[in-house]
Amino acid sequence: MKHKAARATINDVAKAAKTGKTSVSRYLNGEHHALSPDLKQRIEQAIAALDYRPNQMARGLKRGRTRLIGLIIADITNPYSVDVLCGIEAACRARGFTLLVCNTNNEIDQEQHYLQLLSSYQVEGIVVNAVGMREEALNRLQQSLLPMVLIDRKIPDFSCDVVGLNNVQAANDATEHLVKNGYRALLFLSEPLGLVNTRLERLQAFRQCCAGHTGVLCENAEAALSDAAAMDRIILDFYRRHADRPAALLVANGALTLQVARAMRRLDLDWGRKMGLLGFDELEWAELAGDGITTLKQPTWQIGYAALERVIQRIEGEATTIEEQTFHGELVVRGSTRPLA
Amino acid sequence: MKHKAARATINDVAKAAKTGKTSVSRYLNGEHHALSPDLKQRIEQAIAALDYRPNQMARGLKRGRTRLIGLIIADITNPYSVDVLCGIEAACRARGFTLLVCNTNNEIDQEQHYLQLLSSYQVEGIVVNAVGMREEALNRLQQSLLPMVLIDRKIPDFSCDVVGLNNVQAANDATEHLVKNGYRALLFLSEPLGLVNTRLERLQAFRQCCAGHTGVLCENAEAALSDAAAMDRIILDFYRRHADRPAALLVANGALTLQVARAMRRLDLDWGRKMGLLGFDELEWAELAGDGITTLKQPTWQIGYAALERVIQRIEGEATTIEEQTFHGELVVRGSTRPLA
DNA sequence: CTGTTAGCGCCTTCAG
DNA sequence: CTGAAGGCGCTAACAG
Numbered sequence: 001m002k003h004k005a006a007r008a009t010i011n012d013v014a015k016a017a018k019t020g021k022t023s024v025s026r027y028l029n030g031e032h033h034a035l036s037p038d039l040k041q042r043i044e045q046a047i048a049a050l051d052y053r054p055n056q057m058a059r060g061l062k063r064g065r066t067r068l069i070g071l072i073i074a075d076i077t078n079p080y081s082v083d084v085l086c087g088i089e090a091a092c093r094a095r096g097f098t099l100l101v102c103n104t105n106n107e108i109d110q111e112q113h114y115l116q117l118l119s120s121y122q123v124e125g126i127v128v129n130a131v132g133m134r135e136e137a138l139n140r141l142q143q144s145l146l147p148m149v150l151i152d153r154k155i156p157d158f159s160c161d162v163v164g165l166n167n168v169q170a171a172n173d174a175t176e177h178l179v180k181n182g183y184r185a186l187l188f189l190s191e192p193l194g195l196v197n198t199r200l201e202r203l204q205a206f207r208q209c210c211a212g213h214t215g216v217l218c219e220n221a222e223a224a225l226s227d228a229a230a231m232d233r234i235i236l237d238f239y240r241r242h243a244d245r246p247a248a249l250l251v252a253n254g255a256l257t258l259q260v261a262r263a264m265r266r267l268d269l270d271w272g273r274k275m276g277l278l279g280f281d282e283l284e285w286a287e288l289a290g291d292g293i294t295t296l297k298q299p300t301w302q303i304g305y306a307a308l309e310r311v312i313q314r315i316e317g318e319a320t321t322i323e324e325q326t327f328h329g330e331l332v333v334r335g336s337t338r339p340l341a
Numbered sequence: 342m343k344h345k346a347a348r349a350t351i352n353d354v355a356k357a358a359k360t361g362k363t364s365v366s367r368y369l370n371g372e373h374h375a376l377s378p379d380l381k382q383r384i385e386q387a388i389a390a391l392d393y394r395p396n397q398m399a400r401g402l403k404r405g406r407t408r409l410i411g412l413i414i415a416d417i418t419n420p421y422s423v424d425v426l427c428g429i430e431a432a433c434r435a436r437g438f439t440l441l442v443c444n445t446n447n448e449i450d451q452e453q454h455y456l457q458l459l460s461s462y463q464v465e466g467i468v469v470n471a472v473g474m475r476e477e478a479l480n481r482l483q484q485s486l487l488p489m490v491l492i493d494r495k496i497p498d499f500s501c502d503v504v505g506l507n508n509v510q511a512a513n514d515a516t517e518h519l520v521k522n523g524y525r526a527l528l529f530l531s532e533p534l535g536l537v538n539t540r541l542e543r544l545q546a547f548r549q550c551c552a553g554h555t556g557v558l559c560e561n562a563e564a565a566l567s568d569a570a571a572m573d574r575i576i577l578d579f580y581r582r583h584a585d586r587p588a589a590l591l592v593a594n595g596a597l598t599l600q601v602a603r604a605m606r607r608l609d610l611d612w613g614r615k616m617g618l619l620g621f622d623e624l625e626w627a628e629l630a631g632d633g634i635t636t637l638k639q640p641t642w643q644i645g646y647a648a649l650e651r652v653i654q655r656i657e658g659e660a661t662t663i664e665e666q667t668f669h670g671e672l673v674v675r676g677s678t679r680p681l682a
Numbered sequence: 683c684t685g686t687t688a689g690c691g692c693c694t695t696c697a698g
Numbered sequence: 699c700t701g702a703a704g705g706c707g708c709t710a711a712c713a714g
Contacts, residue, residue, distance in 0.1 A: 056461045057462065079420075098462070101441075116394060265628070
């Protein structure tokens with residue numbers, strides 16, 4: 001049996017209420033002041049009786065506004081992205097929008113595909129959660145004429161609103177913490193820097209902070225998430241070269257922290273005992289790994305919420321200038337950066 | 342400046358190609374056999390020049406099929422759910438559907454709301470990922486007349502296709518593993534059983550398996566995710582009462598395993614050393630916590646994929662009988678259930 | 683206060 | 699092979 005469903009239309013309701021569809025439409029749109037109590041009553045009943053619900057497609061077609069917002073996520077597997085999503089969703093709910101979520105799975109072509117898809121569904125705006133996104137993919141976004149807000153990362157040569165972390169403050173706090181607790185050799189570990197502004201900003205703040213302290217050695221290295229061998233090499237090498245002083249790792253994001261922790265496991269370099277470890281992004285399991293891993297927690301939910309509000313501003317035409325909005329991160333101290341003697 | 346966008350319509354294309362919109366429509370729908378090469382060429386160019394893309398709203402309105410599928414998730418924060426989502430998404434892509442994701446955040450009212458929303462957007466089918474969903478919420482689903490498939494959990498007194506884990510096999514494998522490795526007092530720990538079939542089935546298989554072994558003590562307990570104090574009490578009590586023999590915990594799902602691990606931390610009951618621990622659902626950090634946590638991994642992606650295929654069958658009218666489709670789980674052995682002397 | 687009418691962008695007969 | 703006309707469900711003038 002095929003599902004025919006044959007849902008009731010505004011016409012059915014009008015007929016059942018013995019009136020025209022205009023009045024029904026008025027009722028639906030809250031123009032109650034223009035309806036007699038009697039008519040209102042009849043319409044109400046008809047709607048209930050037929051279990052009628054307006055067809056949003058038709059509505060959107062007519063009004064030219066769908067109240068749909070698209071979200072493009074590079075990797076929905078990333079807890080950071082999920083938290084952001086929750087914030088966006090809450091904002092959508094509060095503002096009467098519906099969210100269309102698209103996960104590109106970090107496949108470059110998917111993004112283009114989804115962009116077209118979203119626009120063909122007449123979304124009114126788009127949020128791009130660029131965390132984990134490849135650069136090539138990001139660059140293709142520029143074509144879109146829709147109101148758009150980026151999360152976390154900027155696109156070189158493309159002005160667009162961005163909502164993200166205050167990288168300078170965050171990297172500074174993290175570095176200061178390590179120095180304060182006695183670490184004297186620091187390695188900033190990130191995925192390949194490329195032109196990714198978040199990585200660059202964090203690295204620069206890290207260096208600047210180091211420069212302010214004498215006797216602290218600073219280095220940085222790049223490692224791909226999937227290259228376990230390289231990771232082992234980098235970490236072990238760093239550890240050996242600084243056997244004479246307390247060494248610590250500052251890892252640029254949560255996904256990488258997971259891999260780094262695995263590597264340290266393999267190398268038998270217990271965090272907090274043989275080497276310090278501090279990672280950007282909070283991890284739900286942070287307290288369970290060894291004596292805990294110190295993290296720099298981002299206000300992810302707020303970031304998502306703010307991003308959506310910004311898109312809406314653009315949709316409403318209230319946003320005139322391109323803006324970058326940043327939030328403060330918070331250090332969550334655990335065993336992996338315990339103070340040294 | 343308001344975004345007007347004023348996207349090109351089929352009319353614009355027709356005009357630009359010096360033809361009627363019928364031909365353009367034909368072109369769009371792949372009826373190439375009915376178009377002269379010359380006309381085809383012109384249309385192609387016009388489309389490219391105007392960057393035209395058909396309005397899916399209008400299309401859906403006309404044809405009565407939107408190629409939209411709704412997904413209702415109770416808690417998108419749950420990694421299990423995210424993996425399932427990925428499977429569903431892949432299937433959507435493969436079959437030409439678009440996914441509308443709704444996260445109810447485990448708020449009971451949200452579900453009703455989203456159900457209405459989805460149906461007003463004329464989705465052709467719905468997948469409900471019931472993992473973590475409250476019972477009250479599930480029961481309200483029954484009203485929907487749309488093709489619907491449940492994931493993980495059945496609804497009492499409501500026949501509906503279900504895709505999930507083979508709970509009996511899984512619970513059996515897990516229990517056998519614990520017994521084989523020398524544990525002689527087992528506690529099956531779940532959230533309140535209620536009428537949740539997954540919990541009940543797992544528990545029953547656990548008991549049955551225990552019954553097949555002499556000298557193995559079996560118990561079960563229920564604990565809410567958020568009640569840390571109760572959790573501590575239950576675990577500590579169990580541990581003390583069986584100080585004389587190797588004891589182990591079998592935890593019914595991943596979210597609970599996280600809380601249990603925290604509790605064991607608090608109580609200083611190292612898993613794998615003082616007490617065994619085995620949890621349903623794979624965890625990305627499982628190997629990093631202590632000497633690792635043994636898990637029973639579900640083929641989540643496949644479950645999602647299969648669920649979507651089933652919805653499509655229903656949409657196409659190919660599904661006649663109500664069916665339950667189950668997948669096998671796989672034991673991933675780690676340090677928390679190490680063999681005892 | 684209420685109903686009639688004309689499309690929104692597209693697909694689908696039905697005639698050329 | 700091609701185009702004109704009608705209508706999907708709804709809203710927004712415009713008349714009563």
